[in-house]
Amino acid sequence: MSQPLLELRNLTTVFPTRRGLVRAVDGLDLTVREGEKLGIVGESGSGKSVTLLSILRLVPPPGRIVAGDVLFRGESLLAKSSSEMRRVRGRKIAMIFQDPMTTLNPVFRVGEQIRESLRIHGLVDGRGRARRRAEIERVIQVLNDVGIPYPEESLRRYPHEFSGGMQQRAIIAIALSCEPQLLLADEPTTALDVTIQAQILDLLERINRERGMGIILVTHNLGVVAEFCDTIAIMYAGQIMEKGATEEVTTEPLHPYTRGLLRCLPRIYGKREKIRPIPGLVPDLATLPPGCPFAPRCDVVRPECREDRRIPLKEVEPGRWVRCLLY
Amino acid sequence: MRAAKVLERVLITIPIMLGVAVMVFIFMRLTPGDPVDIMMGEMVGISDAEMEAMRREFNLDKPIHVQLWLFLTDVLRGDLGTSFVKRVPVAELILAHLPATIELAVGALFFGLAISIPIGILSAVKQYSILDRASMAGAFLGVSMPSFWLGLILILFFSVKLGVLPVQGRIDHDVGLQEVTGFYVLDSILTGNRAALVSALRHLVLPSVTLGATLAAIVARVLRSSLVEILRADYITLARAKGQVEFLVIMKHGVRNALIPTVTVVGLQVGALLGGNMVVETVFGWPGLGRLVVSAIFNRDFPLVQGAVMTYAFTYVIANLLVDVLYTYLNPKITL
Known part of the structure; x- marks a missing residue:
């Protein structure tokens, strides 16, 4: 693996609310290498989606990034002007969405929406009708790449004429059209049927393999990540609780939260085990407990976990990080 | 396909207009007051025999169902009857007054949209800003102000106090406009009469503002609220994530979608602009259909009221049809 494609350093994004400042993303450190597939796993409200939006600087106001940096190929995205940032969006880093x-x-017709990306970034040369034709050819090619049948006709269809799976493919086509180096995928399979989920994951897998495109896959489904990602980061209350190579994290989870998440996965093969949900609810980010945010739900909690200090993210083995006082 | 459906909808207007005509026919005859009495009321020395003769002339001596039958058979032959009071064919009267009403409605529509669309968009984009709050308060005022009051205030200020705009009428009579279509703005352009164009436009300003104020207020509010909602949609985030400039994110992806509910409201309001302007026409002495129908009602001029109401029904249905057609262009999910 080579130089980092994307580096998040102490990224902190907050939302002012009536009940106080919510740190949706709280001092996040993450690295994605070229062609790497990183999975970010966490329950709803753990700050996964906001992390992705922060990378593109599209956090909806009044939310804002207050600390840290986002480095893309070593260049700070936070330091860029808004017009420079627009040249990154879609062109260097693309995003796909949950629903x-x-x-x-x-x-707008599906083809038109893909073509828009090409036009924004001026990726197709030529003038007038010749350019239009070239753009449409490129749209057909991308539609083909993502496995949409009859691309020539499909590009003239409106989104509502597509099934959910086809719509997601079209969105992936938009993302691929400008050949970005990094794809941010925000729960891309959550709203789809299981069989379609598998197809979409296969598609993303193929894109990663053939184009060497880095992917950050955000999901609450540990099973999806275990199957798909090289590395995995477990997020809770805006912080990373554990990260490491997928195999290690899923077979030998260190953090009690990760263990809890794994216990929630139903198994089809092997010993029948009762699913044990993690007790309690995701904490309210405006009124976090002192110390470890997971302490109230943790089954091995100790008194010092509740002391008012931030628990550091520790590298226990090379490439294996955990934020827990047990280690 | 689309043309066939449009034609179908146009043909449907015929039974609608007939239904409306029958209702108006019945209600006018239920209203107390006899047209001949009213007409002759101020004259002295009219004999009963003369009154009887007049009733016979208007078929008012016949039983109601016979009158209705006569009326309907005439209408189906394209004859709207003759005004009791003016002794002129109703169709002629309506055609003479309709251009003024349409011209005023177009003016009001133009003013209303020119004001409300930018305000609606800006308020949505700068939600909760001072501009947003001020314009929404203004919109509230716009909906609640009665138009006769607004009209009088505008006249008082712009015509009486500042003296910059005319008090009433459609045009100054010394500009020598040659009528072609009855739409004075159009006519003055067609005949190349610059003075008439200026005069016609100046006369249009205050009535258009008065009539268009409600439309402006309603459209601004609808556009704002739908755009506020749309700007939170995922496809807006996607547009930004594509690297689209903010102006186009809002105008292309946002406003284009927000227009769908807005057009519905505009369509309904256009009906109101054409059919609900009696007050404005009266305040500004605008020689349109509204004023004609008001006096016809007072005079119990049955044929004229019936004809005018049928015209209103027709314009209303056509306005709605236009909206529906426009809708199919704006919203790909909908076909006629």
């Missing part, structure tokens, strides 16, 4: 039904603009 394909609401992510495509209902009033």
Whole structure:
């Protein structure tokens, strides 16, 4: 593996609310290498999606990034002007979303929405009609790449004429159209049927393999990540609790939260085990407990876990990090 | 396909207009007050025999169902009857007054949209800003102000106090406009009469503002609220994530979608602009259909009221049809 493609350093994104400042992303450190597939796993509200939006600097106001940095190939994205940032969005880093039904603009034809990306970044040379033809050719090619049948006809369809799986493919086509180096995938399979989920993951896998595109896959489904990602980061209350190579994390989880998540996975093969949910609820980010945010739900909690200090993320083995006082 | 459906919808207007006509026919005759009495009321020395003769002339001596039958058979032959009071064919009267009403409605529509669309968009984009709060308060005022009051205030300020705009009428009579279509703005352009164009536009300003104020207020509010919602949609985030400039994110992806509910409201309001302007036409002495129908109602001029109401029904249905057609262009999920 080579130089880092993306590096998040102490990234902190907050949302002011009536009940106080919510640190949706709280001092996040993450690295994605070229062609790496990183999975970020966590329950709803753990700050996964905000992390992705922070990378593109698209955090919806009043949310804002207050600390840290986002380095893309060593260049700070936070230091860029908004027009420079626009040249990164879609072109260098693309994003796909959770709910394909609401992510495509209902009033434009699918082909038009893919073509828009090409036009924004001026990727197709030529003038007038020749350029238009070249753009449409490129759209057909991308539609082909993502496995949309009859691309020539499909590009003239409106989003509502597509099934959910086809819509997600179209969104991936938009993302691929400008050949970005990094793809941010925000729960891309959550809204889809299981069989379609597998197809979409296969597609992403193939894109990663053939184009060497780095992927950050955000999901609450540990099973999806275990199957798909090289490395995995477990997020809780805006912080990373554990990260490391997927195999290690899933077979030998260190953090009690990771262990809890793994126990929630139903098994089809092997010994029948009762699913044991993690007790309690995701904490309210505006009123976090002192010390470890997971302490109230932890089954091995110790008194010092509740002391008012931030628990450091420790490298226990090379490439294996955990934020827990047990280690 | 689309043309066939449009034609179908146009043909449907015929039974609608007939239904409306029958209702108006019945209600006018239920209203107390006899047209001949009213017409003759101020004259002295009219004999009963003369009154009887007049009733016979208007078929008012016949039983109601016979009158209705006569009326409907005439209408189906394209004859709207003759005004009791003016003794002129109703169709002629309506055609003479309709251009003024349409011109005013277009003016009001133009003013209303020119004001409300930018305000609606800006308020949505700068939600909760001072601009947003001020314009929404203004919109609230716009909906609640009665138009006769607004009209009088505007006249008082711009015509009486500042003297910059005319008090009433459609045009100054010394500009020598030659009528072609009855739409004065259009006519003055067609005949190349610059003075008439200026005069016609100046006369249009205050009535258009008065009539368009409600439309502006309603459209601004609808556009704002739908755009606020849409700007939170995933496809807006996607547009930004594509690297699209913010202006186009809002105008292309946002406003284009927000127009769908807005057009519905505009369509309904256009009906109101054409059919609900009696007050404005009266305040500004605008020689349109509204004023004509008001006096016809007072005079119990049955044929004229019936004809005018049918015209209103027709314009209303056509306005709605236009909206529906426009809708199919705006919203790909909908076909006629």
